[in-house]
Amino acid sequence: MVDETSKDKLVVKDLNVRYGTKEVLRQISFAVRSNEILGIIGPANSGKTSLLRTLNRLNDNDAAFSMSGTVTLDGQDIYKKMAPHTLRRKMGIIFALPTPLPLSIYENIAYGPKLHGTRNKTALNEIIERTLRASFLWDEVKDRLDMPAMKLSGGQQQRLCIARTLAVEPEIILYDEPCSGLDPISTAKVEEAMTLLTKQFTQILVTNNTKQAARVSDRTAFFLTGELVEIDETQRIFTVPCDQRTEDYVSGRFG
Amino acid sequence: MKSVRRIWNRIVEFVIEKAIFLAGILSIVFVVLIFVFLLKEGLSLFKEYSPLAFLFGTKWYPISHPPSFGIVPLLLGSVVVTLGSIVIAVPLGVGAAIYVGEVAPVWLREILKATVEFLAAIPSIVLGFIGLVTLVPLVKQVFHLQTGLTAISGSIMLAFMAMPTIVSMMEDALRAVPSSYRYGAIALGATRWQTIWRVMLPAASSGMLAAVMLGIGRVIGETMAVMMITGNAAGIPTSLMQPVRTMTATIAAEMGEAVQGSDHYFSLFAIGIVLFIITFAINLTAAFFINRRSKA
Ligand SMILES: Nc1ncnc2c1ncn2[C@@H]1O[C@H](COP(=O)(O)OP(=O)(O)OP(=O)(O)O)[C@@H](O)[C@H]1O
Numbered sequence: 165m166v167d168e169t170s171k172d173k174l175v176v177k178d179l180n181v182r183y184g185t186k187e188v189l190r191q192i193s194f195a196v197r198s199n200e201i202l203g204i205i206g207p208a209n210s211g212k213t214s215l216l217r218t219l220n221r222l223n224d225n226d227a228a229f230s231m232s233g234t235v236t237l238d239g240q241d242i243y244k245k246m247a248p249h250t251l252r253r254k255m256g257i258i259f260a261l262p263t264p265l266p267l268s269i270y271e272n273i274a275y276g277p278k279l280h281g282t283r284n285k286t287a288l289n290e291i292i293e294r295t296l297r298a299s300f301l302w303d304e305v306k307d308r309l310d311m312p313a314m315k316l317s318g319g320q321q322q323r324l325c326i327a328r329t330l331a332v333e334p335e336i337i338l339y340d341e342p343c344s345g346l347d348p349i350s351t352a353k354v355e356e357a358m359t360l361l362t363k364q365f366t367q368i369l370v371t372n373n374t375k376q377a378a379r380v381s382d383r384t385a386f387f388l389t390g391e392l393v394e395i396d397e398t399q400r401i402f403t404v405p406c407d408q409r410t411e412d413y414v415s416g417r418f419g
Numbered sequence: 420m421k422s423v424r425r426i427w428n429r430i431v432e433f434v435i436e437k438a439i440f441l442a443g444i445l446s447i448v449f450v451v452l453i454f455v456f457l458l459k460e461g462l463s464l465f466k467e468y469s470p471l472a473f474l475f476g477t478k479w480y481p482i483s484h485p486p487s488f489g490i491v492p493l494l495l496g497s498v499v500v501t502l503g504s505i506v507i508a509v510p511l512g513v514g515a516a517i518y519v520g521e522v523a524p525v526w527l528r529e530i531l532k533a534t535v536e537f538l539a540a541i542p543s544i545v546l547g548f549i550g551l552v553t554l555v556p557l558v559k560q561v562f563h564l565q566t567g568l569t570a571i572s573g574s575i576m577l578a579f580m581a582m583p584t585i586v587s588m589m590e591d592a593l594r595a596v597p598s599s600y601r602y603g604a605i606a607l608g609a610t611r612w613q614t615i616w617r618v619m620l621p622a623a624s625s626g627m628l629a630a631v632m633l634g635i636g637r638v639i640g641e642t643m644a645v646m647m648i649t650g651n652a653a654g655i656p657t658s659l660m661q662p663v664r665t666m667t668a669t670i671a672a673e674m675g676e677a678v679q680g681s682d683h684y685f686s687l688f689a690i691g692i693v694l695f696i697i698t699f700a701i702n703l704t705a706a707f708f709i710n711r712r713s714k715a
């Protein structure tokens with residue numbers, strides 16, 4: 165029998181997070197398996213964004229932030245054994261609002277690879293086409309790669325950000341409500357991209373839209389005011405959850 | 420009772436409105452009057468003296484016979500001192516702004532900002548005075564010169580005066596960069612330095628250029644400190660290690676002794692016009708950069 169834990173890509177153990185005196189995450193423990201999409205759902209203020217920021221070490225410069233517990237990536241403690249930029253190279257993040265850099269479409273995607281040492285023109289062109297195809301943006305922009313990325317629509321910008329993240333070749337991709345500002349068609353494209361990306365990446369999707377979690381994630385975790393109430397196969401969470409609070413939330417009977 | 424109040428309110432409203440209008444108009448009127456006066460006095464020089472000889476003459480001998488009012492040495496004096504100070508102040512200012520705005524922890528940031536702004540509160544004459552007794556002997560010693568009263572002393576001194584403007588405006592410019600740019604770059608694995616260099620600085624560049632322009636504007640109009648420590652020899656400077664005389668120092672030094680209504684007197688006003696035009700052009704350029712930033 166294969167050891168279950170050997171498939172665990174990212175392991176969070178007894179994680180507590182505070183901003184100042186405010187506890188935003190309490191005793192969180194869970195594991196993310198290789199190549200799965202883990203959906204994270206929960207009402208506002210449940211600490212979902214705080215969790216992603218902690219996983220990506222985006223809180224490092226926040227003086228109010230403090231944490232205890234461990235987060236390990238492939239068995240390595242991300243806070244003790246890794247430099248933040250090394251970690252972020254392995255773990256990309258897509259924010260709720262698209263964050264294109266004030267550069268052309270081409271340069272936005274080339275930025276990461278160039279940063280990490282890829283200068284060869286052909287190699288860059290190849291990366292750009294591959295990542296834009298993977299994020300379903302290629303057909304819309306292939307003739308105007310020199311256009312400022314800021315001129316794209318919101319949905320296109322978000323897909324550009326996904327392409328840009330893919331170009332760095334991370335192992336894990338975190339999404340924080342990536343479709344909250346998008347129309348249904350763009351949303352469908354993003355979801356389709358995510359589904360295809362499971363071959364190569366491990367993905368964590370925070371979403372306010374429970375239906376989205378039901379559609380794309382393999383497993384789903386339900387957070388409520390800083391606690392992990394339940395984590396299980398998506399199918400079970402949405403049909404036979406163990407906890408009453410989960411059931412109330414997914415059936416829309418909550419607050 | 421109620422109607423009395425209403426009438427009273429209306430009177431107050433009227434008076435305030437007119438007072439504000441008057442204040443606004445007056446400031447414009449004063450600027451125009453000053454400029455007209457400057458033009459009238461300055462242009463009087465050219466009744467007797469050729470504008471070309473004034474602008475391109477290389478000798479400033481205002482009281483010899485016949486006098487010579489060539490402002491090239493003075494113009495070069497101002498340019499050399501100003502450029503020197505900018506060369507010193509810009510790298511220091513950029514470094515300080517990045518440190519204050521991006522790197523320093525919050526508590527230190529507040530202390531540093533307050534200190535930089537405190538520098539702006541020191542009267543320039545005091546800085547000039549301190550420069551005279553500390554910097555001038557130092558320059559003399561370090562560069563083995565006959566006198567420390569040189570362009571470079573003025574440049575160093577002026578760099579200190581330009582720093583508060585440059586640092587605080589640049590810091591504002593960096594702060595105005597949307598934080599999404601920073602997070603966008605960080606999320607791709609950029610180090611802090613890579614983020615600053617490749618994303619923050621380019622995005623803040625027009626605000627930072629405006630800061631430099633305003634710094635130059637501040638420096639080129641500075642008078643007393645420069646007069647005290649640059650030596651005031653009206654020769655054409657060939658290096659930073661020479662005494663120079665700036666336009667402002669010339670006006671300040673000679674206005675007292677020039678006979679009112681004489682060509683010498685008018686020539687000082689003509690220098691004033693040149694100075695005005697230069698400063699105006701610099702401020703206009705700065706405004707252009709600031710505008711471009713607010714549109715971007
Ligand atoms: N940088 C911060 N400094 C201080 N408090 C913070 C910070 N970030 C988040 N918080 C607090 O942590 C709590 C959880 O916020 P978080 O953004 O993680 O919730 P969320 O689950 O992502 O909510 P939403 O669904 O609205 O995005 C909130 O009470 C918030 O005020």
Ligand SMILES: [Mg+2]
Nearest residue numbers: 212213214340
């Ligand atoms: Mg959130």
